[in-house]
Amino acid sequence: MTKILDGKALALTLRSKVKEEVATLRDAGHRAPHLAAILVGEDGASMTYVNSKEKDCEYVGFESSVYRLGADTTEEALLSHIASINNNKNIDGLIVQLPVPKHIDATKITESIHPDIDVDGFHTLNVGKLTIDEDTYISATPFGVIMMLEEYGIETRGKHCVVIGRSNIVGRPMSILMSQGGRDATVTICHRHTHDVGAFTRIADIVIVAVGIPEFLKPDMVKEGATVIDVGITRVDADNKRGYLLKGDVEYDTVKEKCSAITPVPGGVGPMTRYGLLHNTLKSYKNKFNL
Ligand code: NAD
Numbered sequence: 001m002t003k004i005l006d007g008k009a010l011a012l013t014l015r016s017k018v019k020e021e022v023a024t025l026r027d028a029g030h031r032a033p034h035l036a037a038i039l040v041g042e043d044g045a046s047m048t049y050v051n052s053k054e055k056d057c058e059y060v061g062f063e064s065s066v067y068r069l070g071a072d073t074t075e076e077a078l079l080s081h082i083a084s085i086n087n088n089k090n091i092d093g094l095i096v097q098l099p100v101p102k103h104i105d106a107t108k109i110t111e112s113i114h115p116d117i118d119v120d121g122f123h124t125l126n127v128g129k130l131t132i133d134e135d136t137y138i139s140a141t142p143f144g145v146i147m148m149l150e151e152y153g154i155e156t157r158g159k160h161c162v163v164i165g166r167s168n169i170v171g172r173p174m175s176i177l178m179s180q181g182g183r184d185a186t187v188t189i190c191h192r193h194t195h196d197v198g199a200f201t202r203i204a205d206i207v208i209v210a211v212g213i214p215e216f217l218k219p220d221m222v223k224e225g226a227t228v229i230d231v232g233i234t235r236v237d238a239d240n241k242r243g244y245l246l247k248g249d250v251e252y253d254t255v256k257e258k259c260s261a262i263t264p265v266p267g268g269v270g271p272m273t274r275y276g277l278l279h280n281t282l283k284s285y286k287n288k289f290n291l
Contacts, residue, residue, distance in 0.1 A: 002259060062281060093280060127173070143276040144271075149229075163210070228262045
């Protein structure tokens with residue numbers, strides 16, 4: 001029987017543990033961990049993500065500050081906002097929700113966040129640490145996937161893992177993590193220039209898909225008994241109340257019949273990503289106070 005890797009349930013359990021830990025810290029007289037988020041403009045998906053992060057903070061007992069800035073905010077103004085948060089000792093984590101409007105240089109913004117509070121793990125210093133196995137903030141989505149594999153006891157050592165997608169926030173860090181000591185997978189990365197992705201995925205024990213193309217991975221691309229992790233989330237128009245449906249990168253109903261374990265969309269990697277951010281914020285807080 002195919003194991004459904006239920007990210008929603010797992011994230012709830014992990015979030016409850018964070019909540020308990022925060023309550024214990026507060027009982028001992030410590031202040032609450034504090035996550036700040038900056039949102040520039042009114043992108044619908046970004047607004048939803050930031051609202052969820054705010055709700056998650058409330059649930060676990062973190063303080064949260066959300067700065068909602070207009071789409072016409074200048075790069076200079078945003079940088080000065082970030083600088084003031086960097087200097088605020090009461091803030092443990094800062095994220096700037098991407099994408100930012102086109103007139104703002106996203107790399108410049110990412111690099112301006114102090115690495116100690118870069119809980120998204122996008123700063124080059126933190127990415128560099130990841131590549132040489134040093135302790136760092138692992139960006140939330142790859143972290144969530146790793147946690148999920150661990151918690152569900154999916155064996156990775158000596159397995160062939162194919163990661164589809166090489167973005168800085170998902171595919172590339174994912175491939176590094178899977179090859180690291182402890183996980184010890186043999187990793188292949190496929191991307192938009194790969195000829196015949198199926199030739200690689202058909203010999204994979206674990207397939208991690210992050211391309212942003214709904215139902216990209218079909219059953220004839222998957223080996224019998226493989227584990228399939230679907231990172232993709234695309235809004236497709238639908239005749240429902242919200243006007244859209246969330247679709248993953250995997251043709252779920254058919255691929256499910258072939259593999260041994262699979263993540264659904266929604267309810268798979270998404271909630272684990274949200275947990276990843278809480279984990280990193282707590283980590284920053286504990287580092288600050290040597291806890
Ligand atoms: P991206 O657009 O930055 O990268 C997409 C990658 O897919 C690229 O590296 C590209 O080379 C590769 N690609 C494109 N077409 C391909 C093809 N035909 N064959 C093979 N590779 C191909 O996207 P991203 O930021 O990495 O996000 C990927 C997906 O994951 C999106 O749907 C995004 O919404 C989703 N996502 C989900 C979460 C979550 O929490 N679940 C978090 C981040 C991103």
